[in-house]
Amino acid sequence: MGELQFLTWVRGTGLNLAISIFLLGVLVRIIEIYSLGRKKDLAEPRSVAGASGMNTVFRRSIPADGMLKTSPITYIGGYVFHIGLGVVVFLFAPHIKFFQDLLGFSWPGLPSQAVDFAAVLTIVALLLILIDRISKPVKRYLSTFQDWFTWTLTFLPVLTGWMAVQHLLLPYTTMLALHILTVELLLVFLPFTKLFHAFTVFGSRWYNGTVNGHKGVAV
Amino acid sequence: MSASLEKGVRVLKEVIDAPIASYFSSCVHCGLCAEACLFYTETGDPKYTPIHKLEPMRRLYEQEYTVLGRLKKLIGLSKAVTDAELAEWQELVYNSCTLCGRCSVVCPVGNDIVYMVRKFREGMSASGNAPDGIKGAANRTITIGSPMGVKLPAVKAQMRHVEEDYGLPIPMDVEGAEYLVMLSSMEIMNFPEYLGAIAKIMHQAGKTWTLCSTAFEATNAGMQIGNSDLARVIVSRIVDAAEKLKVKTVISPECGHAYTALRWEGANLMGRSFGFKVRHIIEVLGEFQEQGLLKTEGFETDRLTFHDPCQLARRGGVIKQQRNLMNMVSKNFVEMPDAGFMNWCCGGGGGASAIEEGEELRLEAFKKKKSQLDTVKPDRLVTACANCRIVMEEGLEHYQMNLPVVGLTEMIADHIPNPVVAKPEGN
Amino acid sequence: MATTNDKEFRTKLATLSVSQQRQVAALFVQRVFALSNDARIKAALDMAKRADISDAELAVVSQAANTARVESYAQCGRDSDWTTQAGLFVAKAAVSCVGPEVEGENLAWDAAMQVRVARTCMAASGDVTDHKEAEAQYAILDNFLNT
Numbered sequence: 001m002g003e004l005q006f007l008t009w010v011r012g013t014g015l016n017l018a019i020s021i022f023l024l025g026v027l028v029r030i031i032e033i034y035s036l037g038r039k040k041d042l043a044e045p046r047s048v049a050g051a052s053g054m055n056t057v058f059r060r061s062i063p064a065d066g067m068l069k070t071s072p073i074t075y076i077g078g079y080v081f082h083i084g085l086g087v088v089v090f091l092f093a094p095h096i097k098f099f100q101d102l103l104g105f106s107w108p109g110l111p112s113q114a115v116d117f118a119a120v121l122t123i124v125a126l127l128l129i130l131i132d133r134i135s136k137p138v139k140r141y142l143s144t145f146q147d148w149f150t151w152t153l154t155f156l157p158v159l160t161g162w163m164a165v166q167h168l169l170l171p172y173t174t175m176l177a178l179h180i181l182t183v184e185l186l187l188v189f190l191p192f193t194k195l196f197h198a199f200t201v202f203g204s205r206w207y208n209g210t211v212n213g214h215k216g217v218a219v
Numbered sequence: 220m221s222a223s224l225e226k227g228v229r230v231l232k233e234v235i236d237a238p239i240a241s242y243f244s245s246c247v248h249c250g251l252c253a254e255a256c257l258f259y260t261e262t263g264d265p266k267y268t269p270i271h272k273l274e275p276m277r278r279l280y281e282q283e284y285t286v287l288g289r290l291k292k293l294i295g296l297s298k299a300v301t302d303a304e305l306a307e308w309q310e311l312v313y314n315s316c317t318l319c320g321r322c323s324v325v326c327p328v329g330n331d332i333v334y335m336v337r338k339f340r341e342g343m344s345a346s347g348n349a350p351d352g353i354k355g356a357a358n359r360t361i362t363i364g365s366p367m368g369v370k371l372p373a374v375k376a377q378m379r380h381v382e383e384d385y386g387l388p389i390p391m392d393v394e395g396a397e398y399l400v401m402l403s404s405m406e407i408m409n410f411p412e413y414l415g416a417i418a419k420i421m422h423q424a425g426k427t428w429t430l431c432s433t434a435f436e437a438t439n440a441g442m443q444i445g446n447s448d449l450a451r452v453i454v455s456r457i458v459d460a461a462e463k464l465k466v467k468t469v470i471s472p473e474c475g476h477a478y479t480a481l482r483w484e485g486a487n488l489m490g491r492s493f494g495f496k497v498r499h500i501i502e503v504l505g506e507f508q509e510q511g512l513l514k515t516e517g518f519e520t521d522r523l524t525f526h527d528p529c530q531l532a533r534r535g536g537v538i539k540q541q542r543n544l545m546n547m548v549s550k551n552f553v554e555m556p557d558a559g560f561m562n563w564c565c566g567g568g569g570g571a572s573a574i575e576e577g578e579e580l581r582l583e584a585f586k587k588k589k590s591q592l593d594t595v596k597p598d599r600l601v602t603a604c605a606n607c608r609i610v611m612e613e614g615l616e617h618y619q620m621n622l623p624v625v626g627l628t629e630m631i632a633d634h635i636p637n638p639v640v641a642k643p644e645g646n
Numbered sequence: 647m648a649t650t651n652d653k654e655f656r657t658k659l660a661t662l663s664v665s666q667q668r669q670v671a672a673l674f675v676q677r678v679f680a681l682s683n684d685a686r687i688k689a690a691l692d693m694a695k696r697a698d699i700s701d702a703e704l705a706v707v708s709q710a711a712n713t714a715r716v717e718s719y720a721q722c723g724r725d726s727d728w729t730t731q732a733g734l735f736v737a738k739a740a741v742s743c744v745g746p747e748v749e750g751e752n753l754a755w756d757a758a759m760q761v762r763v764a765r766t767c768m769a770a771s772g773d774v775t776d777h778k779e780a781e782a783q784y785a786i787l788d789n790f791l792n793t
Contacts, residue, residue, distance in 0.1 A: 039236070042486035070251075138250035138259070139250045141265035141266070196245075197245040200328075203245075208238075208323060215534070217560070352724065367726035368726045376767075377766065404722075411766075612719070
């Protein structure tokens with residue numbers, strides 16, 4: 001398959017397939033998780049300002065007292081790559097163009113040097129947390145094939161995208177096609193791996209905050 | 220699959236709800252929960268990572284409740300939960316977890332891990348994999364009425380002793396009293412001064428109260444073992460008593476898990492809300508203090524610090540009251556690092572101290588409490604849970620630390636002048 | 647004048663020196679020692695009975711008695727045995743006998759109270775319905791003061 005055919009395929013059939021599987025997967029997973037429901041809490045509640053599900057959805061983004069110094073790389077590396085990913089995915093002009101074609105509206109982006117900087121930070125942060133996962137006993141102990149696999153799924157799009165923009169290694173067309181392919185792989189596997197936390201983190205934090213909020217404890 | 224494993228698996232399937240499904244789906248193996256758990260931090264053994272304690276339940280969730288997991292099971296690609304595995308997990312789910320809840324408050328994706336452990340224990344106990352120590356406690360609670368086999372004559376003997384000492388009658392089975400006071404076996408057996416303290420405080424506050432001959436025990440071994448049916452039996456005894464005596468408030472003793480069982484799980488176990496309030500004794504003392512009903516004299520002058528029992532503070536929401544009470548009778552109250560909401564567990568709650576095989580692990584985990592105390596260097600340690608007291612005394616003994624431990628309710632009562640009530644001369 | 651109630655008992659105890667308090671407290675505890683039979687408690691009582699103990703000797707037996715006390719706590723959830731539980735209060739009483747003097751508190755009184763609780767434990771196990779330990783203690787004190 002020539003490089004142009006490859007690119008056409010990933011932009012067309014491949015993309016349609018990936019987005020369909022992604023949307024279907026997300027729907028199925030959301031339903032199979034949240035339709036299980038939960039029993040109503042009949043204990044007499046204690047109402048304390050700031051102790052609620054919604055509060056925890058936001059507050060849990062801040063490390064609990066004393067935790068940051070126990071695992072700085074987990075927190076800092078985690079924040080850098082999540083924010084970096086956000087910047088790269090949503091504030092890069094070519095991506096915004098893609099979203100506009102898909103959704104019908106757009107938004108302002110950042111200058112490409114800023115996005116480039118964010119991409120590099122993201123790559124470095126991802127590498128750092130990979131090293132951390134390998135070297136820290138707890139992370140190593142917990143890690144399964146899925147952890148290494150999802151890391152790769154997350155890392156490759158950023159790497160290939162950056163390499164494409166920098167015109168590194170392979171001809172641009174091929175690099176771009178590879179980049180889109182890795183994005184499609186990420187989309188396809190996201191609902192069925194731990195990457196689904198992108199959606200369930202809100203529900204999880206909310207449940208946790210609600211149960212504790214019922215007791216008047218702000219978590 | 221053996222009959223008991225089948226029962227255990229069935230129970231596990233029943234307890235999995237949307238929160239648990241959401242939690243398992245959100246875990247990213249970041250390992251932060253381990254850094255919050257004293258059993259990991261003091262041993263360095265990653266098997267004590269909180270989320271790892273749930274691995275069999277996670278697999279079961281996947282195999283039973285996810286499309287992909289069910290498909291994998293169909294084509295023989297999944298690993299079933301076995302008897303041997305559950306037996307192996309007993310140490311993780313019971314010996315190395317006190318249901319302290321620190322993991323639940325640090326997880327970045329919001330997982331309520333202690334909630335999951337509590338549910339996992341339901342399956343463990345249904346499959347016969349609960350530790351003997353707690354099984355015994357649970358059985359005794361059902362058959363005798365108390366996990367430690369404390370019977371009514373024992374309670375009556377303590378009542379008589381208190382009546383003689385203080386000249387205050389201890390009411391029993393009084394209908395229409397405002398407060399129904401519950402006790403824990405630990406207090407009846409190890410700290411009988413607690414009953415006297417209650418009597419003095421209630422007398423000064425001018426409140427009516429009573430014990431109940433059919434329900435004096437609040438310790439809930441059913442909750443610790445993870446058997447909701449057992450937990451319900453214990454709670455319903457108390458509910459029946461409270462409703463029969465038409466009290467306004469039931470007071471939970473200085474036993475953290477008793478409070479959690481009655482206050483937060485009770486109504487859910489019974490399937491209906493209560494017509495009475497449930498308060499921890501420290502909450503009640505806090506209310507009395509606010510209302511000006513506690514009139515204490517004098518101050519402790521030595522350097523005191525307070526250990527927040529997990530079920531009272533972080534899991535129960537009672538954090539400020541103990542501090543206000545300490546300041547009422549102490550001139551030199553200092554907080555240990557991480558005090559209050561983020562306090563470290565004594566290492567013996569949730570049934571852990573009833574497990575003989577777990578003693579070595581508990582003593583190792585105690586190094587965390589020791590480090591808090593080494594930093595604050597108090598003359599005495601105050602707390603509000605009979606089990607914490609003993610677990611900590613044992614830990615202090617083991618590490619040869621000369622530090623007395625006292626109960627907060629008794630300390631408050633010590634500063635209330637003895638009632639001037641006519642006592643019969645001699646005996 | 648013979649002691650007939652706790653008020654008189656407590657007042658008379660307060661007139662004793664620390665050394666005398668330890669000696670009379672040891673006599674109180676001796677009555678219930680059989681409920682414990684722990685060698686460390688015996689050592690503490692023997693030491694307390696002597697009028698000429700040094701602080702260093704006291705510290706040694708105090709440590710041992712405290713260990714005995716902590717070891718005799720009933721563990722949460724374990725099957726209880728009131729007869730054994732009495733041992734806890736014997737140990738607590740012994741700790742009072744050889745422990746440091748605390749301002750505002752009378753160690754002989756504390757020991758006497760713990761001894762009574764030990765007796766109450768026997769009542770709890772159904773062995774004794776009503777004990778007359780207080781009277782026995784009054785008699786011991788009066789006897790001690792008269793010699």
